[in-house]
Amino acid sequence: MKVGLRDVAERVGLSKAAVSLYFRDPKTSRVSEESKGRIRSAAEDLGYRPHVFARSLSARKSHMIAILIPFDLPYFRSTYLNEALCGIQSVLFGRGYNFVFIPSQGNNSPAILRGQLERSRGYDGFIIFGTRACTMDDMRANVEEMQKVGVPFAVLNMPDIGSPGGREINQVVNVTPREASAIRYLLGQGHERILLVGGRAQAPDTDAGIREYSECFAERGLPVDETLFRNGDYEEMVARSEILQVIDRGVDFTAVYCLTDTMALGAYEALAERGLAIPGRVSVIGKNDSFFARFLSPPLTSVRVPMFEAGRIGTEGLLRSIESGEPPRRVFLRNELILRLSTAVRPR
Amino acid sequence: MKVGLRDVAERVGLSKAAVSLYFRDPKTSRVSEESKGRIRSAAEDLGYRPHVFARSLSARKSHMIAILIPFDLPYFRSTYLNEALCGIQSVLFGRGYNFVFIPSQGNNSPAILRGQLERSRGYDGFIIFGTRACTMDDMRANVEEMQKVGVPFAVLNMPDIGSPGGREINQVVNVTPREASAIRYLLGQGHERILLVGGRAQAPDTDAGIREYSECFAERGLPVDETLFRNGDYEEMVARSEILQVIDRGVDFTAVYCLTDTMALGAYEALAERGLAIPGRVSVIGKNDSFFARFLSPPLTSVRVPMFEAGRIGTEGLLRSIESGEPPRRVFLRNELILRLSTAVRPR
DNA sequence: CTGAAAGCGCTTACAG
DNA sequence: CTGAAAGCGCTTACAG
Numbered sequence: 001m002k003v004g005l006r007d008v009a010e011r012v013g014l015s016k017a018a019v020s021l022y023f024r025d026p027k028t029s030r031v032s033e034e035s036k037g038r039i040r041s042a043a044e045d046l047g048y049r050p051h052v053f054a055r056s057l058s059a060r061k062s063h064m065i066a067i068l069i070p071f072d073l074p075y076f077r078s079t080y081l082n083e084a085l086c087g088i089q090s091v092l093f094g095r096g097y098n099f100v101f102i103p104s105q106g107n108n109s110p111a112i113l114r115g116q117l118e119r120s121r122g123y124d125g126f127i128i129f130g131t132r133a134c135t136m137d138d139m140r141a142n143v144e145e146m147q148k149v150g151v152p153f154a155v156l157n158m159p160d161i162g163s164p165g166g167r168e169i170n171q172v173v174n175v176t177p178r179e180a181s182a183i184r185y186l187l188g189q190g191h192e193r194i195l196l197v198g199g200r201a202q203a204p205d206t207d208a209g210i211r212e213y214s215e216c217f218a219e220r221g222l223p224v225d226e227t228l229f230r231n232g233d234y235e236e237m238v239a240r241s242e243i244l245q246v247i248d249r250g251v252d253f254t255a256v257y258c259l260t261d262t263m264a265l266g267a268y269e270a271l272a273e274r275g276l277a278i279p280g281r282v283s284v285i286g287k288n289d290s291f292f293a294r295f296l297s298p299p300l301t302s303v304r305v306p307m308f309e310a311g312r313i314g315t316e317g318l319l320r321s322i323e324s325g326e327p328p329r330r331v332f333l334r335n336e337l338i339l340r341l342s343t344a345v346r347p348r
Numbered sequence: 349m350k351v352g353l354r355d356v357a358e359r360v361g362l363s364k365a366a367v368s369l370y371f372r373d374p375k376t377s378r379v380s381e382e383s384k385g386r387i388r389s390a391a392e393d394l395g396y397r398p399h400v401f402a403r404s405l406s407a408r409k410s411h412m413i414a415i416l417i418p419f420d421l422p423y424f425r426s427t428y429l430n431e432a433l434c435g436i437q438s439v440l441f442g443r444g445y446n447f448v449f450i451p452s453q454g455n456n457s458p459a460i461l462r463g464q465l466e467r468s469r470g471y472d473g474f475i476i477f478g479t480r481a482c483t484m485d486d487m488r489a490n491v492e493e494m495q496k497v498g499v500p501f502a503v504l505n506m507p508d509i510g511s512p513g514g515r516e517i518n519q520v521v522n523v524t525p526r527e528a529s530a531i532r533y534l535l536g537q538g539h540e541r542i543l544l545v546g547g548r549a550q551a552p553d554t555d556a557g558i559r560e561y562s563e564c565f566a567e568r569g570l571p572v573d574e575t576l577f578r579n580g581d582y583e584e585m586v587a588r589s590e591i592l593q594v595i596d597r598g599v600d601f602t603a604v605y606c607l608t609d610t611m612a613l614g615a616y617e618a619l620a621e622r623g624l625a626i627p628g629r630v631s632v633i634g635k636n637d638s639f640f641a642r643f644l645s646p647p648l649t650s651v652r653v654p655m656f657e658a659g660r661i662g663t664e665g666l667l668r669s670i671e672s673g674e675p676p677r678r679v680f681l682r683n684e685l686i687l688r689l690s691t692a693v694r695p696r
Numbered sequence: 697c698t699g700a701a702a703g704c705g706c707t708t709a710c711a712g
Numbered sequence: 713c714t715g716a717a718a719g720c721g722c723t724t725a726c727a728g
Contacts, residue, residue: 004721015699020723030697047497049469053401053410054721058704062401064448074434074656082430086422093451100412100448103441121397122705149395265643292640295613308422352705363715368707378713402705406720470721698728707720712713 003046011042023050056122064098065318066123070112070142071131072104079290080307081129084156087311088127095319097124109138110145117149125318126151130158132234136204143169154318156310159204160330170317170328172310176212180337182257182285182303183216190346191255191283192222195246197232197239197267198259206231209259228253232263239266247274254282254346261286261293261302264342268296279344289338299340306333351394359390371398404470412446413666414471418460418490419479420452427638428655429477432504435659436475443667445472457482458489465497473666474499478506480582484552488512502666504658507552508678518665518676520658524560528685530605530633530651531564538694539603539631540570543594545580545587545615546607554579557607576601580611587614595622602630602694609634609641612648612690627692637686647688654681 009016014035022031022039031039042048056062067088069075076082092099100123102116113128120126126146130139139158146153147167154170155161161171178184186194196213198206210229217224230246232239239258243266246253258264264286268278276282278298286293289304313331320326353371357364362383370379370387379387390396404410415436417423424430440447448471450464461476468474474494478487487506494501495515502518503509509519526532534542544561546554558577565572578594580587587606591614594601606612612634616626624630626646634641637652661679668674
C-alpha cells in the first residue's frame with residue numbers, strides 16, 4: 001500500500017540514491033535520461049509520492065515557515081492579518097515554501113509563543129505577528145524568546161522593537177509620516193477638540209496614537225485634554241457606546257479619530273443616533289483603509305496601512321536570512337492618509 | 349548547538365526511550381516521578397525542543413492538516429475562505445493539530461491540486477476548498493484524485509458532489525432552502541423582471557443561481573428571460589459595468605440579485621450613477637452577508653452562507669475519519685436570507 | 697553517471 | 713518501571 005523510494009528503485013533496478021536524485025531535481029545530470037524515463041513511469045505506476053517529513057528530516061531543510069500568532073481567537077477575521085498573509089503567500093509560494101499555523105492556546109501571549117516554539121523545531125523560519133492582546137513588554141519578551149532559541153524569524157505588525165540585546169532583527173515597521181497623520185490633518189482643518197478612540201489601554205497601537213496626538217498638539221502649542229482619550233477595545237459596539245457616553249456627558253468635540261475602521265463604524269452609529277451629521281457637525285477618520293471604508297456614507301477618510309507590502313517585504317527578508325544568511329534588517333513602511341468625505345473644516 | 353533527545357537522555361542517565369515517553373505524555377506512569385523531574389530540568393537547561401518531523405516520521409502521525417486551495421491568487425482576501433478558516437482553526441487548534449498551506453501555481457485547477465498532493469505525503473488529512481476558478485468538472489476531477497490517492501479529506505465550498513464512484517465523502521454542502529431564496533422572495537414582493545448577476549459562466553455557483561431562478565419562475569408559471577442573466581466575474585467593477593449596460597440598453601427590471609455582496613456593491617454604484625433609487629426603483633439582494641452589508645446605504649439584504657460552521661463541521665468530520673476511522677459523511681447547511689432595507693415591493 | 701552505507705531525530709514493539 | 717535495537721523514508725557524502 002505505502003510505496004516508498006525503495007519500491008521505485010527496486011522496480012527500475014537502480015539504487016535509492018539515483019531515484020532520490022531524480023526527485024530532488026528532475027533535471028539533474030547525475031541520472032541518465034534513459035533512467036529518468038523509467039523512474040518517471042515506475043513512480044507513476046506505483047503512485048509514488050515522496051514523504052515530506054522524511055525528506056525534511058534528512059535534508060535538514062523543510063521549506064516550511066511557521067506563522068506564530070500568539071493570540072487565542074479566530075484571527076482570520078483580522079483584515080490586517082489577511083492582507084499580510086496575501087503578501088506572505090505571494091513570496092513563499094513563488095519560492096516553493098509552505099506555511100503553517102501552530103495552535104495557540106491560553107491567554108498569556110509570551111506563554112503562547114513559548115508553547116508554539118516548543119512544538120516547532122524543524123521549520124526553516126518563523127514569522128511572528130503582533131496582536132492586539134500584546135503589550136509592548138509582551139512583544140519584547142516574544143522577540144527575545146525567538147532570539148534565545150536562535151531561529152531565523154521576521155516580525156510583522158508590531159511597533160519598532162529596535163535591536164534587542166544589540167542584535168538587529170528582521171522587522172517591518174509601519175510608520176505614520178507627518179503628511180499621513182490624521183491628527184495633524186484635523187488640526188489643519190481647524191479642529192481642536194478631537195476625540196481619540198484607541199483600542200485597549202497599554203496596547204502599543206493605542207500608545208502610539210496618544211503619542212502622535214500629543215506631538216501634533218504640542219507642535220501647535222495646544223493643550224491636550226485627556227478626557228478626550230477613550231478606548232473602544234477594537235470593537236464597533238464598544239466604540240459606539242464610548243462615544244455615546246462622551247456625547248451624553250456634554251463633552252465638546254468636532255472630530256473623532258478611531259484607531260481602526262471597525263471602531264469608526266461605531267462612531268458612525270453613535271453620531272447618527274444623536275443626530276450629529278458627518279462631516280457637517282463631526283469629522284471622522286478611521287485607520288486601516290478597510291475594504292468597506294469607501295462604501296460607507298459618507299465614505300470614510302482612513303489611514304492606509306500597507307500590510308500586503310509588509311508581509312511581502314518581511315518574508316523576503318526572512319528568506320534572505322535563511323538562504324543566504326544575510327543579516328536581519330529593519331524596514332520602515334509609510335502609512336498614507338486616504339481622504340474621502342467624512343472630514344470637513346471645523347464648523348463654526 | 350543542536351540538542352536532541354539523546355543529549356537529554358545522556359545528561360540524566362536514562363535511555364532515549366524513557367525521555368521520549370516523557371515528552372509524548374508528561375503524565376505517563378511509565379517513567380518515575382523522580383526521573384521526570386530530572387528530564388524536565390535537563391531539557392530546560394539544554395534548551396531541548398523535540399523535532400516535529402522526526403516525531404512525525406517515526407510516529408506515522410503528523411498532527412498536520414493540509415489545506416488545498418487549487419487557486420493561484422491571494423486567496424486570503426476571500427471572506428468565504430476566511431470565515432471557513434476560523435471554523436477550521438477552532439476545531440484543529442482545540443485538538444492539537446497544525447494546518448498548512450501548500451503552494452498553488454499555474455492556472456489549471458486539477459493540475460494545481462495534483463501538484464499539491466504530490467508534495468504532501470505525510471499529512472494526516474486534507475481539506476479542499478472549492479474556488480471560483482473551478483468548473484463542476486474540475487471539482488469532480490479534484491475529488492476523484494483525492495480518492496485515488498486514498499487519503500482522508502473533507503470538501504468545503506463546493507456544490508454537492510455526491511459520492512463519486514459510489515464512495516461517500518466528507519463534504520459540507522451549503523444549500524438554499526425555499527425560505528432563503530432571494531429569487532422567491534423577490535417574486536413574492538411582486539418583482540417579475542429580476543436581473544441575475546452571476547460570477548463566471550459555467551462556475552457551479554452561477555449554475556446554481558440560474559437553476560434557482562428557473563425553478564422559482566417555473567413554480568409561478570412565469571417565463572424566464574435569459575437576457576436578464578449577466579456575469580460579473582465576482583468583481584465589483586465588472587458587475588457595475590454589466591448593469592450599466594443593461595440599463596443603457598433600456599432593458600426593464602425592478603430587482604437585482606447578485607451572487608456575491610461585492611458584486612452588489614457594483615450594483616449600488618451603477619444604480620446610483622443612473623439615478624435609480626434603492627429600493628424605491630430597484631431592489632437589490634447580495635450573497636454572503638459580508639461584514640459590510642449592514643453598513644451600506646441602504647443596508648443590503650443578503651443571503652448568509654454559514655462558512656464558519658461549514659469549516660467547523662467539515663473539520664470535525666475529517667478528524668473523525670482520521671482518528672476513529674468513521675465513514676465520511678455529507679452534511680447540508682442551510683443558507684439564510686437576511687432582510688435589510690435594500691428590498692421593497694415592486695414599484696408600480 | 698551510479699551504488700552501498702551512514703545518518704537525520706525520533707517512536708515503537710519487545711524483552712526484562 | 714526501563715533499556716537496547718530496529719525502523720520511519722528519505723538525503724548525503726563518499727567511493728568508484
